[in-house]
Amino acid sequence: MxxxxxxxxxxxxxxxxxxxxxxxxxxxxxxASYPPYNIEKTGENSYCISLAVAGFSADDLNVEVRDGAVIVSGRKAAEDENRTFLHRGIATRAFERRFTLADHVRVEGASHADGMLNIDLVREVPEALKPRRIEIAKQGTSIEKLDA
Incomplete structure:
Protein backbone atom coordinates (compact mmCIF):
# COMPACT_ATOMS: atom_id res chain seq x y z
CA MET A 1 0.00 0.00 0.00
CA ALA A 32 -11.58 -2.23 9.90
CA SER A 33 -14.25 -4.77 9.06
CA TYR A 34 -16.11 -4.96 12.37
CA PRO A 35 -18.93 -4.37 12.63
CA PRO A 36 -20.04 -4.52 9.00
CA TYR A 37 -22.09 -1.54 7.83
CA ASN A 38 -24.02 -0.04 4.91
CA ILE A 39 -24.39 3.60 3.93
CA GLU A 40 -27.60 4.12 1.98
CA LYS A 41 -29.02 7.16 0.23
CA THR A 42 -32.69 7.09 1.19
CA GLY A 43 -33.79 10.34 -0.47
CA GLU A 44 -32.49 13.41 -2.23
CA ASN A 45 -31.11 14.82 1.04
CA SER A 46 -31.32 11.87 3.42
CA TYR A 47 -29.03 8.97 4.26
CA CYS A 48 -28.96 5.98 6.58
CA ILE A 49 -25.95 4.26 8.13
CA SER A 50 -26.80 0.69 9.15
CA LEU A 51 -24.45 -1.34 11.35
CA ALA A 52 -24.85 -5.07 12.01
CA VAL A 53 -24.51 -5.27 15.78
CA ALA A 54 -25.72 -8.80 16.55
CA GLY A 55 -25.38 -9.62 20.22
CA PHE A 56 -25.45 -5.99 21.36
CA SER A 57 -28.46 -4.44 23.07
CA ALA A 58 -29.34 -0.77 22.73
CA ASP A 59 -27.81 -0.22 26.19
CA ASP A 60 -24.46 -1.61 24.97
CA LEU A 61 -24.28 0.92 22.11
CA ASN A 62 -23.43 4.62 22.05
CA VAL A 63 -23.94 7.06 19.17
CA GLU A 64 -22.29 10.46 19.51
CA VAL A 65 -21.81 13.44 17.20
CA ARG A 66 -18.48 15.16 17.79
CA ASP A 67 -16.06 17.22 15.69
CA GLY A 68 -18.04 16.82 12.46
CA ALA A 69 -18.31 13.05 12.77
CA VAL A 70 -20.72 10.38 13.97
CA ILE A 71 -18.93 8.07 16.39
CA VAL A 72 -20.56 4.72 17.09
CA SER A 73 -19.15 2.57 19.86
CA GLY A 74 -20.20 -0.67 21.45
CA ARG A 75 -19.09 -2.34 24.64
CA LYS A 76 -20.69 -5.56 25.79
CA ALA A 77 -21.30 -5.99 29.49
CA ALA A 78 -19.28 -8.73 31.19
CA GLU A 79 -20.51 -12.17 30.19
CA ASP A 80 -21.31 -15.09 32.42
CA GLU A 81 -18.11 -17.10 32.97
CA ASN A 82 -20.09 -20.32 33.45
CA ARG A 83 -20.96 -20.54 29.75
CA THR A 84 -18.94 -22.91 27.57
CA PHE A 85 -18.95 -22.30 23.83
CA LEU A 86 -18.15 -25.12 21.41
CA HIS A 87 -18.04 -22.55 18.61
CA ARG A 88 -18.19 -18.78 18.95
CA GLY A 89 -18.93 -17.09 15.65
CA ILE A 90 -20.84 -14.05 16.91
CA ALA A 91 -18.28 -11.44 17.84
CA THR A 92 -19.19 -9.20 20.74
CA ARG A 93 -15.86 -7.42 21.11
CA ALA A 94 -15.78 -3.72 21.80
CA PHE A 95 -15.64 -1.46 18.76
CA GLU A 96 -15.63 2.16 17.64
CA ARG A 97 -16.59 3.33 14.16
CA ARG A 98 -16.24 6.92 12.96
CA PHE A 99 -18.13 8.40 10.01
CA THR A 100 -17.09 11.91 8.94
CA LEU A 101 -20.04 14.12 8.06
CA ALA A 102 -20.12 16.65 5.24
CA ASP A 103 -21.04 20.25 5.97
CA HIS A 104 -24.75 20.75 6.69
CA VAL A 105 -25.39 17.05 7.42
CA ARG A 106 -26.93 16.35 10.81
CA VAL A 107 -28.00 13.23 12.64
CA GLU A 108 -31.78 13.02 12.76
CA GLY A 109 -32.04 9.95 14.99
CA ALA A 110 -31.00 6.37 15.64
CA SER A 111 -32.89 3.11 16.14
CA HIS A 112 -31.96 -0.44 17.12
CA ALA A 113 -33.99 -3.43 15.92
CA ASP A 114 -33.30 -7.01 14.85
CA GLY A 115 -29.54 -6.73 15.44
CA MET A 116 -29.22 -3.60 13.28
CA LEU A 117 -28.36 -0.10 14.42
CA ASN A 118 -29.76 2.48 11.98
CA ILE A 119 -28.60 6.09 12.07
CA ASP A 120 -30.68 8.52 10.01
CA LEU A 121 -28.93 11.56 8.54
CA VAL A 122 -30.31 14.56 6.70
CA ARG A 123 -28.54 17.24 4.67
CA GLU A 124 -29.97 20.72 5.25
CA VAL A 125 -28.53 23.18 2.76
CA PRO A 126 -28.91 26.76 4.05
CA GLU A 127 -30.91 29.17 1.90
CA ALA A 128 -27.79 31.25 1.28
CA LEU A 129 -26.14 28.28 -0.47
CA LYS A 130 -29.11 27.21 -2.56
CA PRO A 131 -29.20 28.35 -6.18
CA ARG A 132 -31.40 31.36 -6.82
CA ARG A 133 -32.59 32.99 -9.98
CA ILE A 134 -31.46 36.56 -10.65
CA GLU A 135 -33.87 38.71 -12.58
CA ILE A 136 -32.35 40.49 -15.55
CA ALA A 137 -33.43 44.12 -15.89
CA LYS A 138 -34.74 45.12 -19.30
CA GLN A 139 -33.27 48.07 -21.11
CA GLY A 140 -34.70 51.35 -19.92
CA THR A 141 -35.68 50.18 -16.45
CA SER A 142 -33.81 50.91 -13.27
CA ILE A 143 -32.08 48.23 -11.27
CA GLU A 144 -32.82 48.18 -7.54
CA LYS A 145 -29.72 47.69 -5.47
CA LEU A 146 -29.73 44.95 -2.86
CA ASP A 147 -29.11 45.94 0.73
CA ALA A 148 -25.67 44.80 1.86
Missing part, protein backbone atom coordinates in the same frame (compact mmCIF):
# COMPACT_ATOMS: atom_id res chain seq x y z
CA UNK A 2 1.22 3.49 -0.79
CA UNK A 3 1.63 6.21 1.78
CA UNK A 4 0.71 9.72 0.69
CA UNK A 5 2.15 12.80 2.34
CA UNK A 6 -0.43 15.58 2.34
CA UNK A 7 1.88 18.14 3.94
CA UNK A 8 2.28 20.11 0.66
CA UNK A 9 -1.48 20.69 0.63
CA UNK A 10 -1.27 22.37 4.03
CA UNK A 11 1.46 24.69 2.76
CA UNK A 12 -0.34 25.62 -0.47
CA UNK A 13 -3.95 26.06 0.67
CA UNK A 14 -5.87 28.23 3.06
CA UNK A 15 -9.21 27.26 4.53
CA UNK A 16 -9.20 23.66 3.29
CA UNK A 17 -7.96 22.19 6.57
CA UNK A 18 -11.04 20.02 7.13
CA UNK A 19 -10.92 18.59 3.61
CA UNK A 20 -7.23 17.76 3.93
CA UNK A 21 -7.86 16.18 7.35
CA UNK A 22 -10.62 13.99 5.86
CA UNK A 23 -8.35 12.90 3.02
CA UNK A 24 -5.51 12.21 5.44
CA UNK A 25 -7.79 10.12 7.68
CA UNK A 26 -9.20 8.20 4.72
CA UNK A 27 -5.76 7.39 3.32
CA UNK A 28 -4.19 6.43 6.63
CA UNK A 29 -7.13 4.68 8.28
CA UNK A 30 -6.91 1.04 9.09
CA UNK A 31 -9.39 -0.97 7.09
Missing amino acids: RNFDLTPLYRATVGFDRMVDVMDRALSADI
Whole structure:
Protein backbone atom coordinates (compact mmCIF):
# COMPACT_ATOMS: atom_id res chain seq x y z
CA MET A 1 0.00 0.00 0.00
CA ARG A 2 1.22 3.49 -0.79
CA ASN A 3 1.63 6.21 1.78
CA PHE A 4 0.71 9.72 0.69
CA ASP A 5 2.15 12.80 2.34
CA LEU A 6 -0.43 15.58 2.34
CA THR A 7 1.88 18.14 3.94
CA PRO A 8 2.28 20.11 0.66
CA LEU A 9 -1.48 20.69 0.63
CA TYR A 10 -1.27 22.37 4.03
CA ARG A 11 1.46 24.69 2.76
CA ALA A 12 -0.34 25.62 -0.47
CA THR A 13 -3.95 26.06 0.67
CA VAL A 14 -5.87 28.23 3.06
CA GLY A 15 -9.21 27.26 4.53
CA PHE A 16 -9.20 23.66 3.29
CA ASP A 17 -7.96 22.19 6.57
CA ARG A 18 -11.04 20.02 7.13
CA MET A 19 -10.92 18.59 3.61
CA VAL A 20 -7.23 17.76 3.93
CA ASP A 21 -7.86 16.18 7.35
CA VAL A 22 -10.62 13.99 5.86
CA MET A 23 -8.35 12.90 3.02
CA ASP A 24 -5.51 12.21 5.44
CA ARG A 25 -7.79 10.12 7.68
CA ALA A 26 -9.20 8.20 4.72
CA LEU A 27 -5.76 7.39 3.32
CA SER A 28 -4.19 6.43 6.63
CA ALA A 29 -7.13 4.68 8.28
CA ASP A 30 -6.91 1.04 9.09
CA ILE A 31 -9.39 -0.97 7.09
CA ALA A 32 -11.58 -2.23 9.90
CA SER A 33 -14.25 -4.77 9.06
CA TYR A 34 -16.11 -4.96 12.37
CA PRO A 35 -18.93 -4.37 12.63
CA PRO A 36 -20.04 -4.52 9.00
CA TYR A 37 -22.09 -1.54 7.83
CA ASN A 38 -24.02 -0.04 4.91
CA ILE A 39 -24.39 3.60 3.93
CA GLU A 40 -27.60 4.12 1.98
CA LYS A 41 -29.02 7.16 0.23
CA THR A 42 -32.69 7.09 1.19
CA GLY A 43 -33.79 10.34 -0.47
CA GLU A 44 -32.49 13.41 -2.23
CA ASN A 45 -31.11 14.82 1.04
CA SER A 46 -31.32 11.87 3.42
CA TYR A 47 -29.03 8.97 4.26
CA CYS A 48 -28.96 5.98 6.58
CA ILE A 49 -25.95 4.26 8.13
CA SER A 50 -26.80 0.69 9.15
CA LEU A 51 -24.45 -1.34 11.35
CA ALA A 52 -24.85 -5.07 12.01
CA VAL A 53 -24.51 -5.27 15.78
CA ALA A 54 -25.72 -8.80 16.55
CA GLY A 55 -25.38 -9.62 20.22
CA PHE A 56 -25.45 -5.99 21.36
CA SER A 57 -28.46 -4.44 23.07
CA ALA A 58 -29.34 -0.77 22.73
CA ASP A 59 -27.81 -0.22 26.19
CA ASP A 60 -24.46 -1.61 24.97
CA LEU A 61 -24.28 0.92 22.11
CA ASN A 62 -23.43 4.62 22.05
CA VAL A 63 -23.94 7.06 19.17
CA GLU A 64 -22.29 10.46 19.51
CA VAL A 65 -21.81 13.44 17.20
CA ARG A 66 -18.48 15.16 17.79
CA ASP A 67 -16.06 17.22 15.69
CA GLY A 68 -18.04 16.82 12.46
CA ALA A 69 -18.31 13.05 12.77
CA VAL A 70 -20.72 10.38 13.97
CA ILE A 71 -18.93 8.07 16.39
CA VAL A 72 -20.56 4.72 17.09
CA SER A 73 -19.15 2.57 19.86
CA GLY A 74 -20.20 -0.67 21.45
CA ARG A 75 -19.09 -2.34 24.64
CA LYS A 76 -20.69 -5.56 25.79
CA ALA A 77 -21.30 -5.99 29.49
CA ALA A 78 -19.28 -8.73 31.19
CA GLU A 79 -20.51 -12.17 30.19
CA ASP A 80 -21.31 -15.09 32.42
CA GLU A 81 -18.11 -17.10 32.97
CA ASN A 82 -20.09 -20.32 33.45
CA ARG A 83 -20.96 -20.54 29.75
CA THR A 84 -18.94 -22.91 27.57
CA PHE A 85 -18.95 -22.30 23.83
CA LEU A 86 -18.15 -25.12 21.41
CA HIS A 87 -18.04 -22.55 18.61
CA ARG A 88 -18.19 -18.78 18.95
CA GLY A 89 -18.93 -17.09 15.65
CA ILE A 90 -20.84 -14.05 16.91
CA ALA A 91 -18.28 -11.44 17.84
CA THR A 92 -19.19 -9.20 20.74
CA ARG A 93 -15.86 -7.42 21.11
CA ALA A 94 -15.78 -3.72 21.80
CA PHE A 95 -15.64 -1.46 18.76
CA GLU A 96 -15.63 2.16 17.64
CA ARG A 97 -16.59 3.33 14.16
CA ARG A 98 -16.24 6.92 12.96
CA PHE A 99 -18.13 8.40 10.01
CA THR A 100 -17.09 11.91 8.94
CA LEU A 101 -20.04 14.12 8.06
CA ALA A 102 -20.12 16.65 5.24
CA ASP A 103 -21.04 20.25 5.97
CA HIS A 104 -24.75 20.75 6.69
CA VAL A 105 -25.39 17.05 7.42
CA ARG A 106 -26.93 16.35 10.81
CA VAL A 107 -28.00 13.23 12.64
CA GLU A 108 -31.78 13.02 12.76
CA GLY A 109 -32.04 9.95 14.99
CA ALA A 110 -31.00 6.37 15.64
CA SER A 111 -32.89 3.11 16.14
CA HIS A 112 -31.96 -0.44 17.12
CA ALA A 113 -33.99 -3.43 15.92
CA ASP A 114 -33.30 -7.01 14.85
CA GLY A 115 -29.54 -6.73 15.44
CA MET A 116 -29.22 -3.60 13.28
CA LEU A 117 -28.36 -0.10 14.42
CA ASN A 118 -29.76 2.48 11.98
CA ILE A 119 -28.60 6.09 12.07
CA ASP A 120 -30.68 8.52 10.01
CA LEU A 121 -28.93 11.56 8.54
CA VAL A 122 -30.31 14.56 6.70
CA ARG A 123 -28.54 17.24 4.67
CA GLU A 124 -29.97 20.72 5.25
CA VAL A 125 -28.53 23.18 2.76
CA PRO A 126 -28.91 26.76 4.05
CA GLU A 127 -30.91 29.17 1.90
CA ALA A 128 -27.79 31.25 1.28
CA LEU A 129 -26.14 28.28 -0.47
CA LYS A 130 -29.11 27.21 -2.56
CA PRO A 131 -29.20 28.35 -6.18
CA ARG A 132 -31.40 31.36 -6.82
CA ARG A 133 -32.59 32.99 -9.98
CA ILE A 134 -31.46 36.56 -10.65
CA GLU A 135 -33.87 38.71 -12.58
CA ILE A 136 -32.35 40.49 -15.55
CA ALA A 137 -33.43 44.12 -15.89
CA LYS A 138 -34.74 45.12 -19.30
CA GLN A 139 -33.27 48.07 -21.11
CA GLY A 140 -34.70 51.35 -19.92
CA THR A 141 -35.68 50.18 -16.45
CA SER A 142 -33.81 50.91 -13.27
CA ILE A 143 -32.08 48.23 -11.27
CA GLU A 144 -32.82 48.18 -7.54
CA LYS A 145 -29.72 47.69 -5.47
CA LEU A 146 -29.73 44.95 -2.86
CA ASP A 147 -29.11 45.94 0.73
CA ALA A 148 -25.67 44.80 1.86
